[in-house]
Amino acid sequence: MPSEPLTGAKAHIDTARALAATVDDIAADTPRKTIAHVGVLGAGTMGGGIAMNFLTAGIPVTIVETEQAALDRGVATIGKNYAASVKRGKLTEDEAAAAMARLTPSLRFDDLGAADLVIEAVYENMDLKKDIFARLDKLAKPGAILASNTSYLDIDQMAAQTARPEAVLGMHFFSPANVMKLLEVVRGAKTGKSELATVMEIAPKIGKIAVVSGVCPGFIGNRMLSPRQAQAQAMLMEGAAYNDIDDVLLEFGFPMGPFQMGDLAGLDIGWHRDPAKIETIRDALCAAGRWGQKTGKGYYDYDEARQRTPSPEVKAIIADFAAKQGLAQRAISKDEIRERLLYPMVDEGAKIIDEGMAQRASDIDTVWLNGYGWPAWTGGPMYWAAHEGLGKIVSGLEKYGLPVSPFLRAKAEAGAGFD
Numbered sequence: 001m002p003s004e005p006l007t008g009a010k011a012h013i014d015t016a017r018a019l020a021a022t023v024d025d026i027a028a029d030t031p032r033k034t035i036a037h038v039g040v041l042g043a044g045t046m047g048g049g050i051a052m053n054f055l056t057a058g059i060p061v062t063i064v065e066t067e068q069a070a071l072d073r074g075v076a077t078i079g080k081n082y083a084a085s086v087k088r089g090k091l092t093e094d095e096a097a098a099a100m101a102r103l104t105p106s107l108r109f110d111d112l113g114a115a116d117l118v119i120e121a122v123y124e125n126m127d128l129k130k131d132i133f134a135r136l137d138k139l140a141k142p143g144a145i146l147a148s149n150t151s152y153l154d155i156d157q158m159a160a161q162t163a164r165p166e167a168v169l170g171m172h173f174f175s176p177a178n179v180m181k182l183l184e185v186v187r188g189a190k191t192g193k194s195e196l197a198t199v200m201e202i203a204p205k206i207g208k209i210a211v212v213s214g215v216c217p218g219f220i221g222n223r224m225l226s227p228r229q230a231q232a233q234a235m236l237m238e239g240a241a242y243n244d245i246d247d248v249l250l251e252f253g254f255p256m257g258p259f260q261m262g263d264l265a266g267l268d269i270g271w272h273r274d275p276a277k278i279e280t281i282r283d284a285l286c287a288a289g290r291w292g293q294k295t296g297k298g299y300y301d302y303d304e305a306r307q308r309t310p311s312p313e314v315k316a317i318i319a320d321f322a323a324k325q326g327l328a329q330r331a332i333s334k335d336e337i338r339e340r341l342l343y344p345m346v347d348e349g350a351k352i353i354d355e356g357m358a359q360r361a362s363d364i365d366t367v368w369l370n371g372y373g374w375p376a377w378t379g380g381p382m383y384w385a386a387h388e389g390l391g392k393i394v395s396g397l398e399k400y401g402l403p404v405s406p407f408l409r410a411k412a413e414a415g416a417g418f419d
Ligand SMILES: NC(=O)c1ccc[n+]([C@@H]2O[C@H](COP(=O)([O-])OP(=O)(O)OC[C@H]3O[C@@H](n4cnc5c(N)ncnc54)[C@H](O)[C@@H]3O)[C@@H](O)[C@H]2O)c1
Pocket: 041, 042, 043, 044, 045, 046, 047, 064, 065, 066, 067, 070, 120, 121, 122, 123, 124, 125, 149, 150, 151, 152, 172, 173, 174, 175
């Protein structure tokens, strides 16, 4: 990572952040709703953290689960997190106690009826979410905002379950939701201006940086992550060392690479648990007991200090996997790795702008800087792309046989940046 930021990067980040708070077609005098009471559905990983944001800001929260054990677990985690904040000197004991006192745990769905804003954070399953929105429509008070924390799913389909689609939008928090700054606010086809303006205004009050996204799979951030992940997997099969892939991103300034991230999160998450059924490298690693940091080994071997060492066993598993698929492996340079990881993200970002899913290129920078650890020295992916040279990015993508969107090509030919 260079020690000097790109020219203008620091000022760009500040301007981008201020600009992200404005929604172009919403007048300053659009009426805001009062959010005096929040309902959160689901007290899992996300629901608990989402609730904490409001509790800390002085807004009472009712959190609803279907089972007592899950509710107790969720509330206990919130309590533990507040205790840790007190220990670190971030909150006084009284402030933490006051925040906890604003929390009402419940097993009754009907208790969400008093909320001005309901945020659902149940499992990522469209049928379940549709059912939840149909039920919320019958029960939420008139004028309430109904939000989903979905990572990928279509907000418009959820809105269609209600007789008040203007009330529905996405509030996509990032994990851990009480810590991460980014909030993607997903604007559905029928989301009301007043509802959107209200959520954009409440974001800074709960310590978040809000960016508006249109409805598309993965919204702005996860949509751009997909081509990077696809290239990481493709290069693995072509013979790149996975530690090189992680190291390229670390050297660029990311806090972590994709394989380190997998080890940290746990490779067994979502695994089918049948060691005989091996369809992916991940299946093979799980079958070998390599579940990530929690078992002391995943893609890497870990020592007591959690220092990672690339594993010869894993390299053999990958080579064997590629051989079974008839793929020849070759050495891949770090330059190629960097370009194949980052250039397709720029192309996806260009499509996001072209489709109007982001209001402006700098919003994409704000998303990636605050939600995914994109290094600040670059000013963000789209700012960095203009410095790298859009022409260079287009020819790089072509060299690797990767798609180039018409919008990116046109911008490159015009010799311009994005905004
Ligand atoms: N984990 C992440 O990193 C992350 C990040 C951003 C968004 N999301 C999204 O947030 C949502 C929740 O994810 P999570 O990681 O917190 O999942 P999780 O499994 O940790 O929690 C989901 C909770 O919802 C509860 N639940 C299920 N059905 C319910 C119902 N009908 N009523 C009330 N509670 C119900 C479950 O008991 C569980 O406690 C998903 O849509 C996910 O895509 C997750």
